[in-house]
Amino acid sequence: MTRPPDPRMTQTTQAVLRALLERPSRKLYGLEICANAGLPSGTIHPILARLERIGWLESSWEEIDPHEQGRPRRRYYWLSPEGAERARPALARVTESTAAIRRLRPGMSTGGGA
Amino acid sequence: MSPRSGLYRPPYTPKFSNWLDCANHLLTLCPQLEGAIDRFVETQAGNRDTSSMDVRALAHDFRSSLGRDKDYATSLGIVDSIRSELKHSRPRFNPDLEYAIRISFQIRNVLGQVTRRQWLQQHFLAWPHARLSRRTRFATDLAVRMLAPIDRQRYRQEWAAELADLPRRDQAPCALRLLSRAWSLRRELSEKPRRNPRTGLVIVGVVVPSADAVAALCGLDWPAAVVGLGWMLGLMWVVSSKDRTQRLIDLIREARSSKAPTRK
Numbered sequence: 001m002t003r004p005p006d007p008r009m010t011q012t013t014q015a016v017l018r019a020l021l022e023r024p025s026r027k028l029y030g031l032e033i034c035a036n037a038g039l040p041s042g043t044i045h046p047i048l049a050r051l052e053r054i055g056w057l058e059s060s061w062e063e064i065d066p067h068e069q070g071r072p073r074r075r076y077y078w079l080s081p082e083g084a085e086r087a088r089p090a091l092a093r094v095t096e097s098t099a100a101i102r103r104l105r106p107g108m109s110t111g112g113g114a
Numbered sequence: 115m116s117p118r119s120g121l122y123r124p125p126y127t128p129k130f131s132n133w134l135d136c137a138n139h140l141l142t143l144c145p146q147l148e149g150a151i152d153r154f155v156e157t158q159a160g161n162r163d164t165s166s167m168d169v170r171a172l173a174h175d176f177r178s179s180l181g182r183d184k185d186y187a188t189s190l191g192i193v194d195s196i197r198s199e200l201k202h203s204r205p206r207f208n209p210d211l212e213y214a215i216r217i218s219f220q221i222r223n224v225l226g227q228v229t230r231r232q233w234l235q236q237h238f239l240a241w242p243h244a245r246l247s248r249r250t251r252f253a254t255d256l257a258v259r260m261l262a263p264i265d266r267q268r269y270r271q272e273w274a275a276e277l278a279d280l281p282r283r284d285q286a287p288c289a290l291r292l293l294s295r296a297w298s299l300r301r302e303l304s305e306k307p308r309r310n311p312r313t314g315l316v317i318v319g320v321v322v323p324s325a326d327a328v329a330a331l332c333g334l335d336w337p338a339a340v341v342g343l344g345w346m347l348g349l350m351w352v353v354s355s356k357d358r359t360q361r362l363i364d365l366i367r368e369a370r371s372s373k374a375p376t377r378k
Contacts, residue, residue: 031276041280042291045269049302061271072275075268 004054006086009094015039016047017087020057020077024084027076029062048077056083136228137184143221144180147196148173150214154203157210169199186232190225193218246277246285253289260296265303 007013019036020028030048034041051057062074079087151173176192179185197218203211246254254277258270273292277285 029276030272031279040288040291041276041284042273042288043295045272045292046295046298046302049299050305053302053305071278072271074275075272 006090007050007054007056009090010047012037012039012043013047013051014091014094016044016051017091020079021084021087021091024079027078029074029076033077051083052077055080056087058083136224140180140189140221140224140228143217143224144177147214147217147221148177150210150217151196151200154208154210154214157208169196169203172196172199186225186228190222190229193222193225197222246274246289247282250277250285250289253286253293257289257293257296260293261300262304265300269299 015037016033016039019033022036028036030044031041033048034044037044048057048059052059056079057077058080059075059077062076064073066072151169155170172192172195176189176196179192180189197215200211200215200218254270254273257273258266261269273289277288280288
């Protein structure tokens with residue numbers, strides 16, 4: 001079985017992956033990922049969906065009784081073992097290529113949006 | 115105004131917008147009820163039966179339950195007991211008794227509001243949209259409706275849980291950001307595995323109309339421009355999916371191979 005290709009490594013994707021890679025075993029929900037990645041809230045769900053589709057992320061509902069806690073259940077995300085294994089080299093490659101481009105054209109901004 | 119004058123009419127039970135007003139109102143009604151019951155029992159000095167004493171004790175319990183313990187559910191139960199005792203008290207048409215019944219009715223209504231609100235808070239804060247403002251709810255609903263039906267329930271809950279954790283002033287901007295990205299989320303959720311990037315390059319090479327072509331179209335008469343534009347859009351449509359692109363590439367290869375000179 002062939003592995004799905006790496007996702008497009010936009011700046012937002014890189015920020016999300018870095019936030020998740022800080023503690024790969026820890027489960028985070030959307031707002032925490034946004035805060036850790038330094039992104040405005042509500043901007044990361046397409047990226048999370050993309051990473052989940054290619055198997056880098058896993059997610060599950062929080063196991064609480066919403067009536068007891070007085071709030072809705074959160075959806076938690078964490079890196080799958082394969083995701084953690086592939087995200088690190090992918091980020092390293094992007095960092096390398098970005099640095100190379102910056103060396104060639106110092107004023108040029110690299111990377112794209114979400 | 116004296117309750118004995120017969121002109122006293124208790125005001126319509128008000129609706130309270132905050133807990134403090136509600137509690138204060140109850141605390142003002144509580145001594146009125148107790149006083150009315152005391153006066154009624156005093157007037158029945160020669161006819162002290164056990165039910166009158168019970169009502170007095172209940173009124174005292176009610177005061178302590180409401181004032182000291184702030185236990186609204188228990189207070190509601192006590193008021194109900196007081197009311198049923200007062201209803202069966204005799205003689206009827208005693209002004210103090212009537213006044214006590216009216217006051218107990220009013221207290222019952224206010225306590226009903228309080229306990230209902232407590233119950234709602236306990237049970238419905240967990241409801242996904244309970245803590246969101248109307249604008250936020252509208253934007254979130256719109257964003258959810260942009261998703262495929264199969265994904266709506268999940269994201270409705272997920273977004274509501276995230277928005278509920280934000281301060282109220284940040285909820286609406288966040289909901290608008292969710293709305294602005296709902297379409298790209300839908301695309302991500304419905305996307306099949308990515309096409310081969312090399313095919314993409316071929317597509318770009320074949321399809322994207324050059325500036326010269328556009329300029330040439332602009333220079334044509336309108337019927338010719340329409341035909342040219344239609345041809346270009348048709349070509350773009352043909353190569354817009356992977357299968358069609360592959361077919362086009364095969365066609366180009368076939369054409370090239372057929373044109374290639376054959377060795378004799």
